[in-house]
Amino acid sequence: MSTVLKSSLLNLAATGVSLAAGFGVSFIVARLLGPEGSGLSAFAIWLATSLSALSDHGMPQTMLRSLGGFGDDEDGWKALARTAFARFIRAVALSASAVLAYAVWVASTEGLDKAAYWVSATLLFVLYALYAFTTAAARGRGRFAEASLATATGSLLQIPLLMAGAMFFGIAGAVAAIAMRYLPQVLKLPTYLSRAHKPDPSLLTPDIRRYARHIWLSDIIDVVIMTRVELVLLGIMLTPADMGYFAVAGVFASLVGQFAIQLSSPLIVGFAAPDQSPQARDALYRKAVRIMALVVFPVGFGGAAIAPQLVPLVFGADFAPASLAAFLLLVAAGFSGVVVVPWAYLAATGKSGNLLRIMIVVSAATLVLFVASILIGGVEGAAVTRVLVELLSLNMLFLAIIRSGGPSAPYRALVKTVLAAASCGLAAWLVMKGLGGWSGILAGVTAGALIYLVALRLLRLVPQSDTAPLLESGAMARLPSGPRKVLTALLRAIAVPVGN
Numbered sequence: 001m002s003t004v005l006k007s008s009l010l011n012l013a014a015t016g017v018s019l020a021a022g023f024g025v026s027f028i029v030a031r032l033l034g035p036e037g038s039g040l041s042a043f044a045i046w047l048a049t050s051l052s053a054l055s056d057h058g059m060p061q062t063m064l065r066s067l068g069g070f071g072d073d074e075d076g077w078k079a080l081a082r083t084a085f086a087r088f089i090r091a092v093a094l095s096a097s098a099v100l101a102y103a104v105w106v107a108s109t110e111g112l113d114k115a116a117y118w119v120s121a122t123l124l125f126v127l128y129a130l131y132a133f134t135t136a137a138a139r140g141r142g143r144f145a146e147a148s149l150a151t152a153t154g155s156l157l158q159i160p161l162l163m164a165g166a167m168f169f170g171i172a173g174a175v176a177a178i179a180m181r182y183l184p185q186v187l188k189l190p191t192y193l194s195r196a197h198k199p200d201p202s203l204l205t206p207d208i209r210r211y212a213r214h215i216w217l218s219d220i221i222d223v224v225i226m227t228r229v230e231l232v233l234l235g236i237m238l239t240p241a242d243m244g245y246f247a248v249a250g251v252f253a254s255l256v257g258q259f260a261i262q263l264s265s266p267l268i269v270g271f272a273a274p275d276q277s278p279q280a281r282d283a284l285y286r287k288a289v290r291i292m293a294l295v296v297f298p299v300g301f302g303g304a305a306i307a308p309q310l311v312p313l314v315f316g317a318d319f320a321p322a323s324l325a326a327f328l329l330l331v332a333a334g335f336s337g338v339v340v341v342p343w344a345y346l347a348a349t350g351k352s353g354n355l356l357r358i359m360i361v362v363s364a365a366t367l368v369l370f371v372a373s374i375l376i377g378g379v380e381g382a383a384v385t386r387v388l389v390e391l392l393s394l395n396m397l398f399l400a401i402i403r404s405g406g407p408s409a410p411y412r413a414l415v416k417t418v419l420a421a422a423s424c425g426l427a428a429w430l431v432m433k434g435l436g437g438w439s440g441i442l443a444g445v446t447a448g449a450l451i452y453l454v455a456l457r458l459l460r461l462v463p464q465s466d467t468a469p470l471l472e473s474g475a476m477a478r479l480p481s482g483p484r485k486v487l488t489a490l491l492r493a494i495a496v497p498v499g500n
Helices: 002-055 059-070 074-110 112-140 144-186 206-227 229-237 240-249 251-271 278-315 317-348 352-403 411-435 437-458 464-471 474-478 481-494
Strands: none
Touching (some): 002 074, 002 112, 002 206, 002 229, 002 317, 059 112, 074 112, 112 144, 206 352, 229 240, 229 352, 240 251, 240 278, 240 317, 251 278, 251 317, 278 317, 278 411, 278 437, 278 464, 317 352, 411 437, 464 481
């Protein structure tokens, strides 16, 4: 647990920078390029992540799960990484060539300005795919500090580039600048690919190939269909502006999702540790579910309370139609954050087949629900469906773990955490409505946070066994005296001697 905690804290530090920069990107694009520009940039990101999932053959996740098992055998893990990369890069190059060919056709029929967008989208795809592979390899080898530093550096790098790109080159410049977010980690790629090792397909054992195949298909379904399929459907069925409304509505929700996803890597490494007993793994799973819920539920529910007023204030009055969708998507984000934990458990413990079956069922339901809801309710209908899909995914993952002989989820703690988070959201909403404007939002956030802390104590949701590792961690010791004392006092105030 201490290793997972240390890795999680490193990821959290980088995630904080990444989330702040991600919000800045959405703000700059919305302000400079409007709803249509927001929609097109969001589509480019969806295209890049979708093509990466289609092309990677499951190799990044395989590296994350497998490289740690080699210990000090550097030749062993480098040989596997070299073999996996050879399989990975061929499909990436083919996909990039296909998009560039389309860009050439667009240039001949619609002009260079339109083609520039597709060239930038190709750059974004290639850098994102290489980033995904390199980051997975780094984390698989336990180099979380390296990956965290590269994440923070790239996140800060893209902001000035984005402002310049959007102002001088429009949407194509904005997308190219977003691609620079992934460059620092990509530059680390040579350290994981030794020329002394030639690709050896025999290193991809039947077990590795089976895991990679299952996780690849699961990722395709998750990224292409379940993550942002509503964005594409809105563009097809409605307009690019509706894509922009939904993209902005999802900005705050995506911050919650990115936060949770960043924690999935140390969880997979922790769940897959070869020297860990089944009892320790199950205890880690239940604790991870509880702690993730304690973090993401108040952000989701509390954020939902202030989102309708926050969206037009931040992004401009043109985005007021996105307010209700932003409320619903933040509620969904609370549940999607917890989804990360059972997903990581199944991925790390060799249950990739279970994941694939769940993804197939949920994706089929997702497509049907989104098409119907967009026809009926437009942007808001898509947001309602997102809530239903996240609830369905979470419960199916919980059930799959139980049926495979794994631990049950801490349902009682989850229900109590929902109640605590709902009280946080209610307090924030009441204060915000009473004061209005930015002062009401700030006061609402403060009131919601205080009420949530009180609810944690009253509902006995934080046992001392959860706070003790953090209080004794090296990260806590390195904090300045003032913040350390405040955080220590806060953790001791909400912790109770007996767990749930």
